[in-house]
Amino acid sequence: MDTKALFRFASIVAVAQLVFAGAAVAETQFTGIAAGATYSAPVGEEYQTYSESTGYRAQFWAKNDAVLGDVFQLHGSAGYRPYDIRGLTSSAAISLKQWAFFLGFETGRMTNPSWIKPFLGIDFGAVFSDLEAPTGYAKNSAFHFASEVIPGFEIPIWGALSFQASAPLTFIFTNKVFISLSGEGSLRWSL
Amino acid sequence: MKTLNFVGYLSLLAVVAAGCGEGSDPYQVLQNPDETPVIALPMEVAKITSAASSTRDRLELASNVAFNVVSPVEGYVTGITFEATSTYAISIFYNSSFSLVISNLASVPLVRLGERVTAGQVLGSVNIAQAIYYTAYLNGVATCPYVFLSAADKEAVRSRNLSAPSYPPCP
Numbered sequence: 494m495d496t497k498a499l500f501r502f503a504s505i506v507a508v509a510q511l512v513f514a515g516a517a518v519a520e521t522q523f524t525g526i527a528a529g530a531t532y533s534a535p536v537g538e539e540y541q542t543y544s545e546s547t548g549y550r551a552q553f554w555a556k557n558d559a560v561l562g563d564v565f566q567l568h569g570s571a572g573y574r575p576y577d578i579r580g581l582t583s584s585a586a587i588s589l590k591q592w593a594f595f596l597g598f599e600t601g602r603m604t605n606p607s608w609i610k611p612f613l614g615i616d617f618g619a620v621f622s623d624l625e626a627p628t629g630y631a632k633n634s635a636f637h638f639a640s641e642v643i644p645g646f647e648i649p650i651w652g653a654l655s656f657q658a659s660a661p662l663t664f665i666f667t668n669k670v671f672i673s674l675s676g677e678g679s680l681r682w683s684l
Numbered sequence: 685m686k687t688l689n690f691v692g693y694l695s696l697l698a699v700v701a702a703g704c705g706e707g708s709d710p711y712q713v714l715q716n717p718d719e720t721p722v723i724a725l726p727m728e729v730a731k732i733t734s735a736a737s738s739t740r741d742r743l744e745l746a747s748n749v750a751f752n753v754v755s756p757v758e759g760y761v762t763g764i765t766f767e768a769t770s771t772y773a774i775s776i777f778y779n780s781s782f783s784l785v786i787s788n789l790a791s792v793p794l795v796r797l798g799e800r801v802t803a804g805q806v807l808g809s810v811n812i813a814q815a816i817y818y819t820a821y822l823n824g825v826a827t828c829p830y831v832f833l834s835a836a837d838k839e840a841v842r843s844r845n846l847s848a849p850s851y852p853p854c855p
Contacts, residue, residue, distance in 0.1 A: 541780045542714050578714065580780035582821045583763025585797065589710055624710035626762070630798035633713050635705035667711040 521557040522684070524566060524603075527657065528552070529679020533574055536672040541579065543589060548574030550677065554599065561598070568599040568614050568643075574673075585626050592621045593663070595641055602647060612659075614643040620665050639665045645677070653683040713760050713800045716779045723756045723832045724803065726786050726818055727810075729840040734815070741826035743841065746815040753786055753808050753816060755801040764797050774807055783821040784829065790814055 531548045534540065550572030561567065576589045597616030605611065618641075623634040645659025658678050665671040707713075725732070727745060734746040755776055762783070763775030773787035774795065786807065793808045795801055810816055820829035830841060 538718065541718060578762070578777070578780070580783065580821075580824065581762050581775070581777065582783040582785055582824070583765065583775040585763050585775075587762055587798070589714075621705075622710045624713055624798065626798045628797070631707055631761075631796045631800075633707035633710045633798060633800070635709045635711075637711075665711075667709060669711070669715070671711055 521555055521567075523553060523555045525554040525681050525683045526552065527679045527681035529657075529677055531572065531574065531661070531675045531677045533576075533663070533673045533675035535576070536674050538669075539671055539673075543576040544579055546574045546576045546673075548572055548591075550593075550679065552679065552681075556603070563603055565598050565600050566603060567596070568616060569596045570594075570616065587624070587626045590623045590625060591665075592623075593639060593641075594618045594620075595639070597641070599643070608649065610647040612643075612645055612647065614641075614645075616641040616643065620663075622665070635667075637665050637667050637671075639663065647681060650680075655681045655683065657681050707798075708800045714777070714779075716758065718779060718781075720782050720822065720832060721757055721778055722834050723784065723820070723829060723837075724834060725837045725840065726753045726756050726807070726816065727751050729837065732840060732844045735841040735844040737828055737830075741828055742817045742819040743829055744815040744817055746813065747810070748813060750812050751810055752806045753789060753810055755795075755803060755805045755807055756784060758803050759784070759801055761795050761797055761799045761801060764793050764795075772808065776801065781823050785817075785819045785821065785826075787817040787819070788815060 528551045531550055532545065533548060534545045535543045550570055552568065552570040555567040572593045574591045578587050578589065581587060595616035595618035597614055599612055599614035602610045602612035618639055619636050620639040621634065621636050641661050641663045643659050643661045645657055647655050647657040649655045661675045661677055663673045663675065725745065728751065731747040731749060731751045732745055733748050736744050738744060757776065757778050759776040759778045761774060762777040765773045767773055767787065771787065772789040772793050773785055774789065774793055776784045778784065789808045790811050791809045795807055818829050820827045820832055830838065833841065
């Protein structure tokens with residue numbers, strides 16, 4: 494268990510809560526929710542070990558004008574990505590599963606008057622990683638501190654519904670750094 | 685505000701409830717150098733009485749005493765299978781291009797699927813006069829492990845091969 498990662502993540506949540514508690518004078522409002530699919534590939538040395546992955550992610554956005562102004566908004570997400578292991582000689586379906594929980598800030602979307610709205614976000618959080626074989630296995634799992642940079646753009650579809658495409662670059666801080674680059678498509682509902 | 689607090693607590697709860705981790709760090713379990721390793725024999729050299737290759741993709745090692753089979757490398761157990769011959773085969777992942785399979789083990793393996801093993805860790809035992817099969821997989825292709833052995837182990841295999849001259853110890 495990476496205890497430090499757990500406490501780091503707890504600290505981030507606690508700090509975020511303090512910030513918003515201090516700004517109780519202003520209302521914090523959810524501005525959007527989204528769900529979509531992610532196609533990720535590890536970058537660098539890890540690409541030799543892990544295959545590409547198709548995963549899923551749910552996201553939310555919230556604004557607080559008093560704390561973040563009208564330029565930034567809060568962004569949170571929870572996602573799942575399974576990576577297969579390359580070069581196995583047995584038929585065992587061994588995979589590395591990642592459950593990611595992020596909280597951070599995003600800019601560029603709210604004040605942009607154009608039809609296509611580009612945005613850039615940075616998130617921090619924790620990733621729970623589990624290396625699994627189907628039966629009779631010894632478990633190997635751990636929490637790690639992680640961060641994510643998310644460039645992307647949003648295209649309105651109809652009313653409050655829009656499509657957003659992004660390319661999250663994820664850093665998971667293990668004894669080395671596991672980096673993955675993803676392509677993500679999701680449907681966003683503005684609130 | 686209450687909703688945000690709720691989301692915060694929910695996130696924290698998810699982190700805690702998901703468990704605090706077990707076993708080894710999954711990333712370290714699979715972390716070995718990209719190079720092909722120099723491997724050892726999976727048994728004490730002194731106990732080998734016969735080393736041969738009836739097929740081109742494996743070494744067959746036998747002894748006239750019972751012995752323990754050990755892991756030749758540090759790696760990750762990715763397969764334990766029960767064969768039609770009522771024996772076990774153990775697959776050890778070294779890196780994405782190199783794995784080892786040790787088969788024809790008569791006893792129940794002492795390691796579990798998904799376990800990180802160190803070089804020299806006992807995997808199981810072999811009965812008297814029973815040969816074990818030792819195969820290396822390079823980029824998914826079964827290969828005689830002889831070429832990956834250390835110089836000392838190559839010499840040991842060559843010297844024990846005299847008892848089975850019809851089979852060379854790999855091409």
